Amino acid sequence: MLMRHKVVAPAVLALAIAVPAGVANAAPTPAPATAAGTCDPTRTPAAYLGKVPTPRSVLGFDLGEREVTSAESDTLVDRIDRSSDRVVSGTLATTAQGRPLKYAIVGKPSNVTRAGLAATELAVKALRSPLTPSVLVRELAKRTPAILWVTGNVHGNEESGADAALKTLYDLADRDDCAARRILDKATVVVLPVQNPDGREADNRRNAYGFDMNRDWFARTQPETDGKLEMLRKYPPQVYIDAHEQGGTAYFFPPNADPIYHDIAEPAYRWISELYGQAMIDEFTRRGIPFTNRDVYDLFYMGYGDTVPTTGFNAAGMTFEKGGSSPIPTRTAEQFLTQWVTLSTAAANKDAILTTWHGMFTEALKQGLAGELEPNQVYNPGNEVLTQVPDRPVRHYFLRADDPAKKAAVQSIVRRLQRMDVQVFTLAKSLTVSDFKEYGRAPSRTTLPEGTYWIPMAQGQKHWIQAMLNEDAYTPFPYFYDVTAWSLPLLANVRGGSSGSVLLPRATPAKAVPAVVSPPAPAGKPKIGVLQLSATSTAAVESTGWLRHRLDRDWKLPFTLLSPADVAAGKLAGLDVVLAPAGPASTADAALGDAGREALRAWVGGGGRYVGWSGGAQLASLAGISTATFTDPTSDVPGSLFRVNVAGGPLAAGVGSTAWQFYSYDPLMRASNPSHVVASYPAAGSADWFVSGFQIGAEELGGTAAALSEPVGRGHTVLFAAEPNFRAFTDGTARLLANAITAPLPADAGARARAVTPRAAPALVSDQETPIRVTVKQADKPAVAAALTSFGARWTEQPAPGGAVRFVVANPEGLSLHEHPWAARLPATLKTARVTPLAVVLP
Incomplete structure (x- = not known):
């Protein structure tokens, strides 16, 4: 169970660090001298030089008076940069709608010149290396600034973190009091106010393609995420603040809730909970501001803006959540307070932080040499570990590269590893491994061929390797804020595994892998319609967005976006394929009406191909273009990967005999004819049954269909029980989807002669929108x-x-x-x- 720490004290509408009308002072005010050694981070009066134009003079209002637009944020960043020798700025990515992601780097003038930043890069690179001598580490820790990141607005409708980040930038650019100087003397601060400008302008949580970008970090499918991570590689953080908003009025900051991913460096977690978390507890308690922690925000899934900086960079990655029901000035002021307290705490402890940071990479190397995986723990009183990490050494991971059909899939994994500074090698000679554990199989003696990719755990990025190549995330505690499985080899459906043996194979460093499209685009250029089941359903908006991204940016396939009303209006004419993603089937069925159902039956029966999944699959049954049946699950599976057996035939081209299906409370699908089944869940308890991630009672899936292909008149209906393109990173089942679009499907003479399937009885499945x-x-x-x-x-x-x-x-x-x-x-x-x-x- 989760604990919540709450201070029951009256909320304040303005903090001592902010004027009541907003957050940014309208004009600089001098501060009285502060005695040496008594500089308080938040109680020291702010003294401004007046060299940088105030936000009011640039925007016409104080920060916190109203929410800035993305363009106003960019304008203010540019003006601050032009006015201050402490600031440099740039663009790290461009969104789908063409908006820039503007960042600023602020620090001592000598540290933010081209030479100063290059020196910091070199020093930080040395500190990240486990092989750097301790004498040099101590010297570098003294003279190298800490790199501290402040970001906001990854969710477009959670604006106050960005407004506060602009205030932080302005204050560091122009203040000259001891509190500001301490941060500037000890740190280089990267400020990325708006991580999702398209979502901010639309007042939408997601980006233009419907992605929740706080779920995209390890996969980096979106340009905003990809550009951010490349910038993080250049300036790796010791602190990463990701400022959000939540419901209510209270403020959440760490300590986090359980579950917490097992292979996170323990000093990084202690920073989060004991150093920064405690500093904010002390400050909020002193001010009487309500706050919560140890509540619902975990540190588990590797798609968040706290877990990835923590696991991939050994930073103190932290999610801050301010209650969105508070007035704008209060939201902005409290966000600024947590940012300023965190930066001040890091600056005050800079030398020790950099020394400890290096130590985490050194310890990771030692753990990798020993094959040691960190065990599961629970961090909140009263909780108990549900699942423990197996007591089996893991010293190496391997990825097979001997299947030409999987070349792009394997290379996509290697590229992702390399672009997080993981050392990847290629076997120069075949290698026999006595305890090779293929994913989801028992260990066995195996000979891996020349050309196999080898990823040794004995390196500074050991924690990230385990997070990306694991067989299972070993969920320690049964609270789920997101999914419980994300292993890259399973997602891509490539062969590989691990070994705990002491091995020193003949190998060479793998060449850098360029950008690759995985899975490859479907053959040809069919005329495609995308049927969005609902304009308002979260499931429909996200699933359709993930598909639009795959079609637009990966496969370069044009499509027409359709609504159920469009189908009823006869707009299927001229289309070869209709893709129907997830969403509420009963809502879409009602919107189709008799006219839409008849139009869909006539179109498929006349030779069209309908490909549906989740709600789109259930709609096919309701509309009478499939005889498949669906039932609600009784199991608890919040988001896990299941091995499925794949039958031969056109839809299996390039897939192989098995794949890994992402599953999360999806209805169970059963085919009326076993010959229609393309992929199925193995019988529970069989040699093929394997689940990566949390599950209770998932045995009920055994023997049910994961995918089927059913002839209907002169056309076909292809259905997936669950999402084959989850967040556009389940590339293995996306290969099945690509085949479903254009693969030549055999005709069924009997089906041609028969009338189109009559409408089935309504499916006994409930439409639940993220309950x-x-x-x-x-x-x-x-x-x-x-x-x-x-x-x-x-x-x-x-x-x-x-x-x-x-x-x-x-x-x-x-x-x-x-x-x-x-x-x-x-x-x-x-x-x-x-x-x-x-x-x-x-x-």
Whole structure:
């Protein structure tokens, strides 16, 4: 269970560091002299030089008076840069809609010149190397500035972090008091105010392609994420602040909630919880500002703006969440306070931080040599480890490169590793490994051919290697804010595995891999329609966006975006393929109406190809173009990878006999004819059954269909039970999707002669838009019902494995945890009620 630390004190509408009308002072004010050694980071009056134009003089208002636009943010960054010798700025990426991601680097003038930044890069590179002598490390720690990142607005409708970051930039550019000078003397600060300008302008959480970019970090499918990570490689952080907003008015900052990923360097976690977290606890307590921690924001999934800086760079990666119901001045001021406290704390401890930072890379090398994986822990009182990391040494990972059909898939993994500074090698001679553990199989003696990629764990990036190439994330605690599986080889469906043996193979450094398209684009240029099931459903918007990205940017395939009303209006004419992503099937079916269903049946029966998944698959059954049936699951699977068996035939081209399907509470699909099945879940307990990620009761999937292809008249319906293109990074099943678009499917003479399938009875599957799920033992049922009642929640109850019960709380607007009015308070409420859940899934 999760603890929440809350100070029950009156909220303040303006902090001592901000004027009531906003956050930025309208004019510089001198500060009285401060005695040496008594400089308080937040109580020292701000003294401005007046060399940099105030935000009001540039924008016409103080920061915090109203939210800035993306263009106004860019303008202010440019003006500050032109006016201050402490600042340089640039653009690290361009969005899909052509907006720049503007950053600024602020520090001592000598540190932000071209020569100064180059010197910092070289020094930091030496500090990252485990082989740098300790004498040199101590010297570098003394004379090298810490690199501290301040970012905001990765979610476009969570604006205050960006406004506060601009205030931080302005103050560091023009203040001359001891508090500001200490940061400038000790640190180089990278400020990226707006990480999602397209979303900010649309007042939308997601970017222009519907991606939640705080889920994209390890995959870096989006240009905004990719450019940011390249900049992080150049200026690797010791601190990374990712400023968000949440529901309510309180402020969240670390310590984090469980679960926390096992292979994170322990000193980095201690920085987060004990150094910076405690500094903010002390400051907020002193001021009487309400805050929470140890609540619902975990440090587990490798797609976040805190986990990736922490695991990939040994930084103190931290998510800050200010309640969005507070007034704009309060939001901006409190965001600025956490940023300033964090920067000040880092500056005050700079030498020790840089020395410890180097030590984490050295320790990672030692762990890799020993084959030591860090064990699972829980960090919050009252929690217990659910799953432990296996006590098996892992000294090496290998990726097979001997399947020409998988060349692009393997290279995409190697490229991702190389672009996070992982050393990858190529075997110059075949290697026999006595304990080679292929993914999802038992260890066995295996000979790996020449050309196999070898990734030794004995290097400074050991933690990142484990995070990316793991067989399982070994979820330690059953609270889920996001998915529990993301292994790159499984996502790409490439062969590989690990070994714990002491090996020194003949190998050469792998060549840098250029950008690669994986999976390759479908053959030909079919006329494609994309049927978005709903304009408002989160599932529909995201799944359609992920598909649009794949079609636009990866496969370069034109398409026409359709609504169910368009189908009813006869706009299928001239199309070869209709792709129907996830979304609410019953809503789309109602919007189709009789006219739309008839149009769809006529189009498929006349030779069209319908490819649907999740809700799009269920819609096919409702519309009468498939005889597949769907039932609700009883299992708890919040987002895991399952091995599926793949039958031969055109849809399996380049895929192989197995693939890895991402699955998360999707309906179970069964084909009316076994010959229609393209991919299926193995029988539970069989040699092929394997799950990477958390699951309870997933055995029910055994024998059900993951994908099927059904002839309908002169056309075909191809269905996937779950998302084959999840967040545009499940490249292995996206290969099945690519084949489904253009592969030549065999005609069925009987189907040609028969009438089109009559409309099936409505599927007995509920359309749930990112609901809250709480699974508990029967004995805890009354306490959970009372807790949900206290929030005014309405729910349904479902049977769960082992006689347990699941509460499913509707979330019809698809609100995220950031936006939901009470979901963030649920874990603490359950703990107070002494409920020990089997699984809790938050939106």
